[in-house]
Amino acid sequence: MASLRPPSPSARGLEFLGAVAGGLVHEIRNPLSTLRLNLQLMEEDFEGDDGARARRALERIHTLEREVSRLEDILDDFLRYAGFRRLDAAEVDLNRVIEETTTFFAPECARAGVDLAFYPDLRLPLVRLDERLVKQALMNLLLNAVQAMDGRAGSQLFVRTRLEGDRARVDVIDNGPGIPAELRERVWDVYFSSKKAGTGLGLPTARRIAEEHGGxxxxxTEVGKGTDFFLVLPLRGPAVAPADAAPAGA
Ligand SMILES: Nc1ncnc2c1ncn2[C@@H]1O[C@H](COP(=O)(O)OP(=O)(O)O)[C@@H](O)[C@H]1O
Ligand SMILES: [Mg+2]
Incomplete structure (x- = not known):
């Protein structure tokens, strides 16, 4: 008979830190939106003024607006990475979840001139997962693929599912530049990014979501040919958190 125990100190510590970080992020976000709002008002003040000083001021305002956006992106990604919360798993149709994610992402692909296609494996049974988190992991992979292909003509993005025994596999395949050998380990590091405005949190977040599901x-990857990121999830979903399970050997 499983006995209920309070969460282990480490799980509680993480949850606590996540909550503190979340509070901090919200505290920073409010003044940032005040900054953004006032920058927009200043922008309107200068609009229609053709003078050299007004043009210079507008350029600086745009720079500041870009920096504010970048700070907001960092906060969002950080919150997703550090915002530790328990999985909220339910049995869902993974193909439907992916269909919704790719549909949501289609305009982004159109803008970047990327051909997007989804090939679902229709034999896939229901999978127990946290839909919001899995969508988030997929979004990170899709976004990385589009950014890697960088508007090149003939850019293609394939998403497909496959049933593999008691697991579901999702591939996100691009025909971008591939990942050079010397970066293949580092891409998983928190804050590693090869992009000018990257946060380096997309892959570590996606991997943690996979692992929290027991996946x-x-x-x-092949340089010059493309990259295939694959997410493998157990059909039966995440194991019961150790803190909630019977104490081992007790
Ligand atoms: N599909 C891909 N093709 C090539 N490189 C990739 C791909 N996905 C990720 N990467 C590499 O992994 C790095 C880390 O990705 P990520 O953690 O999402 O951070 P960010 O996107 O902010 O750089 C990227 O900067 C890039 O160098
Ligand atoms: Mg990314």
Whole structure:
């Protein structure tokens, strides 16, 4: 008979830190939106003025607006990475979840000139997962793929599902530049980014979401040909959190 125990100190510590970080992020976000609002008002003040001083001021305002956006992105990504919360898993149609994610992402692909296609494996049974988190992991992979292809002509993004025994596999395949050998380990590091405005939190977040489900996230890549990120999830979903399970050996 499983006995209920309070969460282990480490799980509680993480939850606590996540909550503190979340509070901090919200405290920073409010003044940032005040900054953004006032920058927009200043922008309106200068609009229609053709003078050299007004043009210079407008350029500076745009720079500040870009920096504010970047800070907001960092806060969002950080909150997702550090915002530790318990999984909210339910049995869902993974193909439907992916269909919704790719549909949501389609305008982004259109803008970047990327051909997007989804090939679902229709044999896939229901999978127990936290839909919001899995969508978030997929979004991170899709976004990385589009950014890697960088508007090149003939850019293609394939998403497909496959039933593999008691697991579901999702591949996100691009025909971008691939990941050079010397970066293949580092891409999983928190804050590692090869992009000018990257946060380096997309892959570590996606991997953690996979692992919290008892699954894995990996990739195969070939320089000059493209990259295949694959998310593998157990059909039966995440194991019961150790803190909630019977104490081992007791
Ligand atoms: N599909 C991909 N093709 C090539 N490189 C990729 C791909 N996905 C991720 N990467 C590499 O992994 C790095 C880390 O990705 P990520 O953690 O999402 O951070 P960010 O996107 O902010 O740089 C990227 O900067 C890029 O160098
Ligand atoms: Mg990313």
């Amino acid at each position: 894995t996230l990996g990739f195969e």
